[in-house]
Amino acid sequence: MQAFLKGSSSQSTKPQKIKAAGPSGEKKQRPIPWVEKYRPKCVDEVAFQEEVVAVLKKSLEGADLPNLLFYGPPGTGKTSTILAAARELYGPELFRQRVLELNASDERGIQVVREKVKNFAQLTVAGSRADGKPCPPFKIIILDEADSMTNAAQAALRRTMEKESRTTRFCLICNYVSRIIEPLTSRCSKFRFRPLANDVQEERLLNICEKENIKYTKEAIQALVKVSDGDLRKAITFLQSVARLNGEKEITESAVIEIAGVVPSKLVDGLLQICYKGTFDKMEIAVKSLIDEGYAATQVLNQIHDAIIDASLNDKQKSAITDKMAEVDKCLADGADEYLQLMSLCAVIMQQASQSS
Template structure:
């Protein structure tokens, strides 16, 4: 009887283990769902969109030519990090990639201590070994410093010496948004490449590819709205697309859905505000601005969209210059943390003043 109980208990334990392992494997499958930005990141240099000069240089290095130290700069979401990661994967293959590539985000680790310890230690390692697939492997490692414009001046100065000493075994790739924040001795040691904001047709093509692979329903206006809202930032466009697909599953992705997700102020709201500024009273203007703030629209978004509309309005050049000068002042005040309601009201009152002068 005891033997039977032992056997049954051991079987139940095995069953529990089996069920837990199956549930954990199912959990692992669920966890493998990655953001589309990572899922559709270029796997090779040829997949990089719109950056011809950089792609040409990297292709030459993949063919066997030496690779210089690189400095990639440009707006966010234009493919800087994706490009060097794709090139590194092609150079080293999946086996050697982890041994040969050190990726650091300088916005997190930006002090001189990181350069002295992590960077210097990795740079001093010799680059031995060959690829398992038999392809030629370059005799150097790559250190990628993302957000390098966030590094302190002392850390950048320390990096200069490491770049010189370890030039035989290590190549550096600095990635930043503002090249003016990188010290001159570093920029002179690197080949500089500017990444341009992606053209609308390039973005549209990539977004349509993703829609096809994910079997999404969409309207032409919806895709055009994605492109205009992202302003050349493909990463932002893909993120908005994924959000729209998750929030409105089985529905067509329309312009209205994209405007809601992106937090853009609806064009009708901007138009109404301008009409009140042109023809309404100050009391009505106060209410309109208050309603807009209460609705949760960001003042910076309202400002940017007002700017685009004012430029196309039928106003004289002098009126436009007065309004845009006020916009610049309001933008500065908002950046300094001023009250959004008062700043927008101040701007709209200037628009109202200019409109009354014209009439």
């Protein structure tokens, strides 16, 4: 039996060896998403969030940190900032032992807070880094998307946060600070992450294009910045998708709009012109063609919203239309029919536009 097992194991290893040894004998590097590839490795590389970077740098100099609460829109650098700070504090060797990161995809109910988090927080740490730099005598627990934790779990966390302050620092990360209970927010230093400015995003995207040898037009980069809406992660993901789609060709504005799923502005403007001056039958055809083309109703809604805000309607008309938009947005989130919801919105726009201003 043992001989048979030995023979089978030796047979199974042969093909792996042949695969590993390529024609050049070098191991091929796995492609990774650019979002991970260009994630900041140190606090200085974090873009735009000057206040947070300044406070963290001071804390890192003294090898100490308060409990932190990072909040703001997605893609603004919240997780990247704390991971970069932790790497600077502990170095690559101790990082895995000293940092516990729990995301919304992990189980984070009251039981996990009582067991996993509490047990990790109670462990004392000592020792120094391999490079001789001072290493802080505490660990870091990162709770990403903390606003999706239940109130009971958050309540259980506050006692642990207070009790284990000697050995552990907590970093809560969320999009909506209003969903974090008051006892937790009062125990943390709060930092708001702002949506990234257009010029900062543009600079990062141009830097990536240079490193990846991508040909691009100025309009394409501006379109990436516009469709990402202050979310750098989204902008980098779109850039990689367009680059893969285009191959060696130059990235253009139309390619960016196509990959981002944005409705061409002439189609939105055409639909609104029909609502202002056309007939109900024409409006029905225009809405149906938008849905048949595969454009998402939520995307159409967002673009109509921006156009209505800039339209030459009076405040009363705009408020009636935006009130309907809120209702349509809720219905779409609940899974209502896209065609019917857009039709009901366009009918309200047509009704308001027909009234004398």
